[in-house]
Amino acid sequence: MNTISEVSQSTPQPASDKDRILIFDTTLRDGEQSPGASMTLEEKLQVADILDQMGVDIIEAGFPIASDGDFEAVQQIAGRVKRSVICGLSRASAKDIDRAAEALRPAERRRIHTFIATSPLHMKFKLNMTPEQVLQKVTDSVTRARNHTDDVEWSAEDGTRTEHDFLCRCVEAAIKAGAGTINIPDTVGYSVPEEYFALISMLRQRVPGADDVIFSTHCHDDLGMAVANSLAGIRAGARQIECTINGLGERAGNAALEEIVMAIRTRGDVLPFDTGIDTRMLVRASRMVSTVSAFPVQYNKAIVGKNAFAHESGIHQDGMLKNAETYEIMRPEDVGVSQTSLVMGKHSGRHAFREKLVALGYQLGENAFEDAFKRFKDLADRKKHVFDEDIEALVEDEVAAAGERIRMIALTVISGTGGAARATVTLDVDGRHETRESHGDGPVDATFAAIRKIVEHGADLMLYQVSAVTEGTDAQAEVSVRLEENGKTVTGRGADTDTMVASAKAYVSGLNKLMTRRAKTAPEALRAG
Numbered sequence: 001m002n003t004i005s006e007v008s009q010s011t012p013q014p015a016s017d018k019d020r021i022l023i024f025d026t027t028l029r030d031g032e033q034s035p036g037a038s039m040t041l042e043e044k045l046q047v048a049d050i051l052d053q054m055g056v057d058i059i060e061a062g063f064p065i066a067s068d069g070d071f072e073a074v075q076q077i078a079g080r081v082k083r084s085v086i087c088g089l090s091r092a093s094a095k096d097i098d099r100a101a102e103a104l105r106p107a108e109r110r111r112i113h114t115f116i117a118t119s120p121l122h123m124k125f126k127l128n129m130t131p132e133q134v135l136q137k138v139t140d141s142v143t144r145a146r147n148h149t150d151d152v153e154w155s156a157e158d159g160t161r162t163e164h165d166f167l168c169r170c171v172e173a174a175i176k177a178g179a180g181t182i183n184i185p186d187t188v189g190y191s192v193p194e195e196y197f198a199l200i201s202m203l204r205q206r207v208p209g210a211d212d213v214i215f216s217t218h219c220h221d222d223l224g225m226a227v228a229n230s231l232a233g234i235r236a237g238a239r240q241i242e243c244t245i246n247g248l249g250e251r252a253g254n255a256a257l258e259e260i261v262m263a264i265r266t267r268g269d270v271l272p273f274d275t276g277i278d279t280r281m282l283v284r285a286s287r288m289v290s291t292v293s294a295f296p297v298q299y300n301k302a303i304v305g306k307n308a309f310a311h312e313s314g315i316h317q318d319g320m321l322k323n324a325e326t327y328e329i330m331r332p333e334d335v336g337v338s339q340t341s342l343v344m345g346k347h348s349g350r351h352a353f354r355e356k357l358v359a360l361g362y363q364l365g366e367n368a369f370e371d372a373f374k375r376f377k378d379l380a381d382r383k384k385h386v387f388d389e390d391i392e393a394l395v396e397d398e399v400a401a402a403g404e405r406i407r408m409i410a411l412t413v414i415s416g417t418g419g420a421a422r423a424t425v426t427l428d429v430d431g432r433h434e435t436r437e438s439h440g441d442g443p444v445d446a447t448f449a450a451i452r453k454i455v456e457h458g459a460d461l462m463l464y465q466v467s468a469v470t471e472g473t474d475a476q477a478e479v480s481v482r483l484e485e486n487g488k489t490v491t492g493r494g495a496d497t498d499t500m501v502a503s504a505k506a507y508v509s510g511l512n513k514l515m516t517r518r519a520k521t522a523p524e525a526l527r528a529g
């Protein structure tokens with residue numbers, strides 16, 4: 001029978017007096033049972049490699065009897081992985097067990113995992129067996145598996161819905177036949193933590209030989225309690241947790257490896273255990289499994305979700321800037337996230353905005369900062385994602401507009417298939433608001449014509465160019481115009497989520513530059529109309 005130190009013998013161990021919990025990953029077996037999550041051989045090898053590197057103690061590589069493809073995957077993983085124990089699943093039948101043993105032959109350290117359902121419902125309706133027949137199968141299957149390897153795990157499928165007396169008899173039979181690991185699955189995710197704690201405690205107290213084996217948890221997430229139940233299991237004395245990356249698995253999935261490992265690491269005060277997992281690889285493993293299974297990770301998923309270390313609210317961002325522990329209980333680098341991200345959005349405040357400006361290389365005076373902050377909030381109200389480029393465009397506009405004589409105040413444009421476009425523009429010229437309306441050949445032409453009515457000039461429009469600052473339909477448009485007067489050209493630039501507003505801003509910015517140039521040569525040459 002294997003002991004914890006034998007199973008984890010080549011896992012680098014931190015010096016610790018805490019109890020060691022074995023991490024049994026079943027992403028490649030139970031995880032792959034998720035409808036639509038099947039992986040190619042090459043993908044399985046990649047996942048096995050990363051599991052091995054991150055310090056998983058046991059990798060359940062597949063169910064060899066299921067198909068030739070599964071057999072080959074288990075066989076190749078067995079021949080390749082040198083550190084983790086490689087495990088193959090089998091029903092309580094000789095042909096399954098022998099097939100698993102054959103697939104596992106190349107492994108340096110191999111485990112056969114054999115299971116049979118023990119609940120009244122499963123025995124009667126699914127297996128069509130009496131309890132005594134099932135009990136006999138337990139002995140026969142474990143005995144047969146032990147002929148192939150010393151490392152045998154036995155599982156009581158639907159264990160949490162099994163009568164306690166019968167479960168005790170089955171576990172005792174499995175131990176007597178030579179199983180070193182006894183797994184008690186909550187196959188349908190039905191249990192609650194107190195109940196699961198009591199179940200593992202009861203088995204450890206009542207079953208002869210229980211002290212000589214490792215009890216294991218295998219919890220499904222149908223009621224969202226897979227991780228809580230697994231943790232209750234180790235508090236009751238289980239020393240192996242079966243789990244999957246991203247919680248992949250049948251129906252609502254299995255207990256998520258990353259959540260288990262980080263809960264143990266973060267709450268050592270109430271969970272005095274250690275795992276051998278290099279937590280810095282968690283996000284990498286999560287991304288790989290998400291890619292190969294084509295199962296996206298939800299943004300707010302614990303530990304590995306995109307938002308797990310991201311903050312948008314001003315009050316949280318302010319707290320984070322003052323002390324990260326105000327709103328983060330784990331360090332992002334400990335799970336492989338390079339840094340916390342303070343996402344700029346409509347809920348952000350001045351502290352975070354100032355920090356962002358400094359990071360982007362801007363030092364604004366107090367008034368310019370307040371103006372920029374107001375424009376940022378206006379933009380964030382209209383735009384779902386405010387990217388660094390948006391803030392740069394906004395500040396560049398602000399900086400360019402400082403000290404200028406003409407400012408855009410308002411614009412209304414009506415255009416479409418119903419005739420000529422009409423624009424109404426209000427500008428602030430030297431502190432006075434002027435409004436004019438004009439028709440035009442399209443909305444840009446109408447807008448520029450209305451501006452020309454307010455600011456008379458003889459410059460020709462040589463270039464009009466629109467580009468998107470960022471991606472998406474709510475991206476800011478960045479418009480550039482080139483105006484030419486007396487052989488001299490100026491360029492104007494404007495950015496806004498509304499292309500017409502960006503166009504008007506660009507035209508006004510060009511006119512401001514013309515005014516500056518003319519003022520140097522012929523003061524008062526440009527006048528408001």
Ligand SMILES: CC(=O)SCCNC(=O)CCNC(=O)[C@H](O)C(C)(C)COP(=O)(O)OP(=O)(O)OC[C@H]1O[C@@H](n2cnc3c(N)ncnc32)[C@H](O)[C@@H]1OP(=O)(O)O
Pocket residue numbers: 030033063065066067090091092093115116117126127128157187250
């Ligand atoms: C809770 C779990 O995750 S259990 C693992 C579930 N995973 C899978 O089923 C994935 C792989 N499975 C497969 O590829 C196929 O189901 C196979 C190859 C295992 C079996 O295929 P088939 O022989 O065509 O049988 P099928 O899947 O239709 O039915 C399952 C049979 O296994 C029996 N069975 C189920 N569990 C066990 C067990 N632990 N021990 C012995 N027999 C079992 C069922 O009673 C049924 O037997 P029957 O044919 O006499 O009625």
Ligand SMILES: CC(C)C(=O)C(=O)O
Pocket residue numbers: 030115155156157158183185186187188218220
């Ligand atoms: C095969 C067993 C361990 C299983 O996956 C379950 O019961 O959920």
Ligand SMILES: [Mg+2]
Pocket residue numbers: 030185187218220250
């Ligand atoms: Mg399962």
